[in-house]
Amino acid sequence: MQAIYNKLFKNYGKQGWWPLSKGGLNTKHHNGNPSSDKDKFEIIAGAILTQNTSWTNVEKAVFNLNKANMLSADKLRKAPLKKISALIKPAGYYNQKAERLKIIADYFLKNKEVFLKDAKALREELLNVIGIGPETADSIVLYAFEKPSFVIDAYTRRIFSRLGICKENDKYEEIQQKFEKRLPSDVDLFKEYHALIVEHAKRHCRKKPVCEKCILRKKCTY
Ligand code: SF4
Incomplete structure (x- = not known):
């Protein structure tokens, strides 16, 4: 696992996820670590918005929320569902995601002590929140609260x-364990x-893969 990481890192360089707007209107040029509650909540909102859609669509929704000065837990908790749905429309499933944003905004404001728990305990708590599955929970734990929980997505x-390391339909936790057991627990x-995996999937390992010049070709069983 480490050898594959080294190859990806050498080839694509530092990705610096999570892409944050940091006071700007979009997330394109403002990558960084979360340094405030606002940043943390932006990551939480992004993790929900990105369910079943591409990051490009999430960026449009984040842009709209930022422009309307609505990208905060307090504002989203109080805002009418219809208003949120209209702003996040580009991210798809907008009525459902608007509801989920309101639920997590309320949870974020009322359960500060939960976010102090360790990675495993925080993950378990988040999985009890409506609309949060394993991938969303791990994205929040890892990127918003900077605790070690490996994110598994469709690209992974x-x-x-x-590469012959798992089966595409293996259980989420089974694949996660493969990474967490073979890598140092380093946030x-x-x-x-995870960011490098996304980059590799976009550039080479697409649905229809572009295997020529793929740096993992020698290790690949495809
Ligand atoms: S060789 Fe092809 S299938 Fe294998 S990892 Fe690279 S792009 Fe994906």
Whole structure:
């Protein structure tokens, strides 16, 4: 696992996820670590908005929320559902996601002590919140609260099944364990690894893979 990371890092360089707006209108040029509650909540909102859609669509929704000065837990908790739905429309499933944003905004404001728990305990708590599945929970734990919990997404399943390390339909936690057992429990490494997986999936390991010049070709069973 570490050798694959090293290859990806050497080839693509530091990704610096999570992409944050940091006071700007969009997330394109303002990457960084969360340094405030506002940043943390932006990551939480992004993790919900990105369910079943691409990051490009999330960026449009984040842009709209920022422009309307609505990207905070307090504002989203109080705002009417219809208003939030209209702003996040580009991210798809907007009525459902608007409801989920309101639920997590309320949870974020009322349960500060939960976010002090360790990675495993925080993950378990988040999985009890409506609309939060394993991938969203791990994204929040890792990127918003900077605790080690490896994120598994469709890109991870695709690449690592092609590399013969898992099967594409293996259980989420089974694949996660493969990473967490074989890597040091290092937040920065986990953050960077997931971002590099996304980059590799976009550039080479697409649905229809572009295997020529792929740096993982020698290790690949596809
Ligand atoms: S060789 Fe092809 S299938 Fe294998 S990891 Fe690279 S792009 Fe994906």
